[in-house]
Amino acid sequence: MKKILNVDGMSCNHCIEKIKRFVGECEGVEILKVDIDNKILEVDIDDESRLLCIIEAIEDAGFEVK
Template sequence: MKKKVFIEGMSCKHCVAHVEEALKELDGVKKVKVSLDDKNAVVDFKDEIEDSAIKAAVEDAGYDVVKIENI
């Protein structure tokens, strides 16, 4: 299962690393790719995960989630 998370507030590579680290801490994450240019993250999970958990992880890291899509 993959999800694309659209994120506002990232402005540098440090922001990208911070978001990546926050998402990798979620249970069941296989892979995370965060793009500063596209302002999103593609997250590959082993199992189904609630969008609210993803949103909370990103927002706890200090960034805003605009929307989340299944891909």
């Protein structure tokens, strides 16, 4: 299922790479889009429970989920 998360604090390509790297560690998650302008991360997850890992990964990367 597709999910869109609002992520605060992204400002450059480096941030995009960092988000991709950290969230990429989560199983069952495919990153569809990291959009700095609209401050969103779009993912395809196989189960709702994957959101927990994603949110933790974003925070570990130093960004904030709104």
